[in-house]
Amino acid sequence: MSLATWVAIAASAVGAATPLVYAALGELVTERAGVLNLGVEGMMLVGAMSGFAVAVSTGSLLLGFLAAAAAGALIALLFAVLTLSLQTNQVATGLALTLFGVGLSAFAGRSFVGLPIARLPPLHIALLSELPVLGPLLFHYDLMVYLSLALCALIAWLLKRTRAGLRLRAVGEAPEIAHALGEPVTRIRYLAVLFGGAMSGIAGAYLSTALTPMWVEGMSAGRGWIALALVVFGTWKPWRVLGGAYLFGTVTVLQLYAQGLGIHVPSEFLSMLPYLATIVVLVVICRDARTILLNQPASLGRSFHPGY
């Protein structure tokens, strides 16, 4: 294996990780506000479909990503109204959102199957992109990759260092106390759910316009669920979630290079790796009960009814 191959593996791992980064960071914010939205897979598919459809129809990838974020937020709103205002069970409603999103995207996107699209191009930065090794490794990604890193830094800073982040965390840890202190618990949770939906929508659009530029029904293939698992794996901390996503990106692309690495296993078994890895990392992180107890938002998954 030459150095160039290793660089190529690392670079494509970053691409495979990016949709996971967006979806997992969005879900992280939702969960830090105390809401468990299991509908990530459905929101990603709706985002992938609407992003692709708008990008193909208008020729503008920017409009595609904006539409994907809006569509993701819109069906997250459905989840928010049901769980936050109508007090339905968050697990059941999240599952419903996923099943609904799978059906909706397949139905609404049927006329876009198989259409070609110009993929999101990698940036070319004068001099830097041409550096040997470092060029392809650091300076040759598309804009959305760099944006995801900036977002991770921004979310980490907002959550830890700002008043807004403190209020969001207070709502997730102790909604009754936050309510008694005058925080608009339900409104903050609405915003967190909508943000998570928009991020999942963007993650989907990245799949359908950058990673594999096409639309096929069910194309997210469980990535939404892997993103949900990454939030647990990253113990609800943005930088760890980012690291986890890159780890998974690497596992995903390794299967493509397995033949070159001299591993001769049927392709189906290599395709199982990301799913197996998800199970393994969850077991590793959950083995010590304290890890979850200390890091999981205390009110995660519980409804909050302010009462009158």
Add this chain to the structure above:
Amino acid sequence: MWPFDRSPWPLRLERRAKPSMAMRMASSPLAAVAMVVTGFLTLSLLGTDPVAAFKVFFVEPLSSLYGLGELLLKATPLMLCALGLAPGYRANVWNIGAEGQFTIGAITGGGAALYWTPAMTHGALPLILLAGVLGGMAWAAIPAFLRSQFRTSEIFVSLMLVYIAQLLLSYLVHGPWRDPAGQNFPQSPPLPDNALLAPLFDGARVNVGFLIALALAALSWWFGHATAAGYRMRVSGLAPAAAAYAGISQRRNIWLAMLIGGGTAGLAGICEVAGPIGMLQPSISPGYGFAAIIVAFVGRLHPLGIVLASLLMSALYLGGESAQVELQLPSSVSGLFQGALLFFLLAAELLIHFRVRRT
């Protein structure tokens, strides 16, 4: 509560002193009606004549003996899977991987039929069905073990195992189990005659699997309402803290719930392979394991409700197929309706615990 606490909203929610029995009965029918109404509004917006669509969707598929047989045939796997999921959901054990346990049941049962029992003159079928049940149970035992041993969420593990099971099936039918006489199609040889479930009556494909599902519905009513284990599972779901204080073992509940769910899903899988499909192929389920989650909720986790809900859901599948042929609508329209049905149901359940008041 926001946004319903603002003055422009003329209505607000008020918690009932005790849950409404009437609403408990009415919520599923209400949701079904709301889904049908929304469905036809959507179709007319898309330019399809709603009356014609209603006929194509619900009348034509069911207006022949063959059609009625298909209704029961498609209801069978939904009923089996949902009956197995319900006790777990009542005990807060969220097995959402029935689709994977279904696939493994098809693999182990189908493997037994192809390579173990062909020479047997009697008793092959019970062994094959048992192999399917055990396969589904083994697959469900993985999340049960990881949850009870390491507190790993059974939601994620059971779902990840769906993808792994489907890849395993794909490997088998592309590789070692591929029919040498199958012109390179990724499929196993057809199951021998002694491994096939016979149709219940001439002119239809519904088989004895449907009767097994009905018997299991009765058994599951008995389990839930007349056994201590069923009672313990219900208490754990309704009041986890009280259950723990009373010494009810959550670990035992997890194992029971997962094994029941895995077993019935595995049975559903082998019933499909030994019934209408007759061989192993890469895709053996149009998402029955996931649709069964909706069936379980629409049936309000009650055996009788599940029997009715699986018939409704089966009608949706048939309607979707018929609409695909006659109205050129994509078959995914049934997925859309299924998801909408669950949303409406969750919203209707609100009325059990709250009443709507004018401000």
